[in-house]
Amino acid sequence: MTTLSNTPDKLQSSSASRTRCYGMMAEFATPGEIMKAAEKVRAAGYRWWDCHTPFPVHGLDNAMGISPTILPVFVFFAGLTGTMIAFGLQAFTNATDWSIWAFVWVTGYPFLISGKPLLSVPAFIPVMFELTILLSALTTFGLMFLLNGLPRLHHPLFTSNRFLRASDDRFFIVIEARDPRFRRQATRDFLEGLSPIAVEEVLDT
Amino acid sequence: MSHAALDAGRFDLSSQNLTLGAPASLLSRVLVIIGVVLLIVSGMMAWGTDDLAMVSKSYLVSFMWILAISLGGLFFTFVQHLTHAGWSVAVRRPAEVLAANLAWIWIFFLPIVFMWLRGDLDALFIWADMEHLRAHNPEEADVVAKKEAYLNTGFFFTRAVAYFVTWAILGTFFYRMSLKQDSEGGSRITDLLQKVSAPAALLFGLTVTFAAFDWLMSLSPAWFSTIFGVYFFAGTCTAGFSAMILICVYIQRSGRMKGLITSEHYQDLGKLLFAFGMVFWAYIGFSQYMLIWYGNIPEETGWFLSRQVGDWSLLSLALLAGHFIIPFLCLISRWPKRYPLFLMVGAVWMIIFAWLDLYWLVMPVIPEDVYTATSYTEFADAHENASTHLSTPINWSLFLGMACCYFGITLGRLRRHPLLPERDPRLKESLSFENI
Secondary structure (H helix, E strand, C coil): CCCCCCCHHHHHHHCCCCCEEEEEEEEECCHHHHHHHHHHHHHCCCCCEEEECCCCCCCHHHHHCCCCCCHHHHHHHHHHHHHHHHHHHHHHHHHCCCEEEECEEEECCCCCCCCCCCCCHHHHHHHHHHHHHHHHHHHHHHHHHHHCCCCCCCCHHHHCCHHHHHHCCCEEEEEECCCCCCCHHHHHHHHHCCCCCEEEEEEEC | CHHHHHCHHHCCCCHHHHCCCHHHHHHHHHHHHHHHHHHHHHHHHHCCCCCHHHHHHHHHHHHHHHHHHHHHHHHHHHHHHHCCCCHHHHHHHHHHHHHHHHHCHHHHHHHHHHHHHHCCHHHCCHHHCHHHHHHHCHHHHHHHHCCCCCCCHHHHHHHHHHHHHHHHHHHHHHHHHHHHHHHHCCCHHHHHHHHHHHHHHHHHHHHHHHHHHHHCHHHCCCCCCCCHHHHHHHHHHHHHHHHHHHHHHHHHHCCCCCCCCCHHHHHHHHHHHHHHHHHHHHHHHHHHHHHHHHHCCHHHHHHHHCCCCCHHHHHHHHHHHHHHHHHHHHHCCHHHHHCHHHHHHHHHHHHHHHHHHHHHHHCCCCCHHHCCCCCHHHHHHHCCCCCCCCCCHHHHHHHHHHHHHHHHHHHHHHCCCCCCCCCCCCHHHHHCCCCC
């Protein structure tokens, strides 16, 4: 396991056979600088790249040209599923005498409560509401993890000592090597043209 | 944030961009004239009517509607100060102007005082004439008689004065202080308003709750619902936030506030309308409905029964669909809230449904046989022809007359000063505000 104190240079010499280039990283001092730089990276046509900042920088999504997430669509339909499951379950158990097989045989039990109709939607609404919220919330949480590529125990960026300051006071742009426009030297030159504090190659171990 | 500082020069804060021009002045006068004409026509239609109950209730609906819009504006204003909000500064002035209307809104309450002086108040509030009620419906009179310590004309109008004075003071205070900051600058007034908004919230909650009890719930004096004040409060949010959106869109359509109110602000106004005006309203409305429906006590269910027989059942369902389900689906996404014209259509829709909601609260009469009918079916059959009287012309002449007067006066006030608090310390933050 790589420790954070290893520098890329050491890594390269010790296990050159196992390392490959993950991407090129540029370091900036202020949100304004990274905003300008992000616009240029976007204009240069890179697609596999990201910004890392200590706090949310308003407008950065726009500058990077990130399209809105698809998550809300899933959440909407998960919520709708919850509504319908809750309605179906209550309608089945309270208003029908059907027998269905759900791993065991279960039978609906028509249960008259204070003279209300057997199928009375108002009484079902609290459970429908709760299950809608439950499925929406779980879907939001779970899919947020999956769409972000989580959980993962290791990320190549953590091999860089410089990158530690991404959670403190520095702003980073990383262009990944898998980007079709990535050329080791050309990309380094390009990033240096954005007047960063430093440019560094990140190695994947 | 330094990003904001970088682009400080891009905002056009010239007085040309910050004040409404002559067309607004003309529109304001035309609206007031149309409104006054419509109100006079309504008055002539109402004069010597044999159905004073219908006319006065119709008037009450439209009065409560303009009141709800103003209270929504007041709520928005003090909540922004209470939460030290930065995003809303650019759209706060329209809310302050709506709240400032509370200084004169009592004038529209005078017809009800006039009814009292003429001795006709019982046409609107049946508890005002207990002898008549007892002769007419002794069971209901027995219940209402126990509430006489609260429901009597003397105390009723004393409370009304207290509400109007409180609202006039609060509305005027927030409005005047904000104007004063335009010339004074600095953060002193912001600090002061933030301090005042906490007690203001308390007073607002109490007055709105009891005003709703007095002017809406006591129309059916035997009936009660403890959540009723909150329900009316949800309605003030619907009406007030819709009116704010409409005013903001109007200002920008007339070529002012260019680049100052952005789709970021519209999105947040849309969120507020969505959350308070639709979801919260439905939540409170359902909470009220379900407890009464489950409890199934005759003195409580009568109120809902009278709203689900005949044409009223259609209006109740229309309200559920039009005040909640349809706008919920239309405004749940991000883009409709960021697109001012779409949001404007939503706001027009919601402000009309806010009026229909009040109509639904005020208009139905609980039939007397609700206490004696032996089954729901029997009751529903007996009243299957119950009409909502929604198409009666006076409903619409009063509604449009009040709307024209109200927005005419609001517009007239809006064009007298800058359209945003130009020296608010958080203005820059608001102008460069972005949802992530």
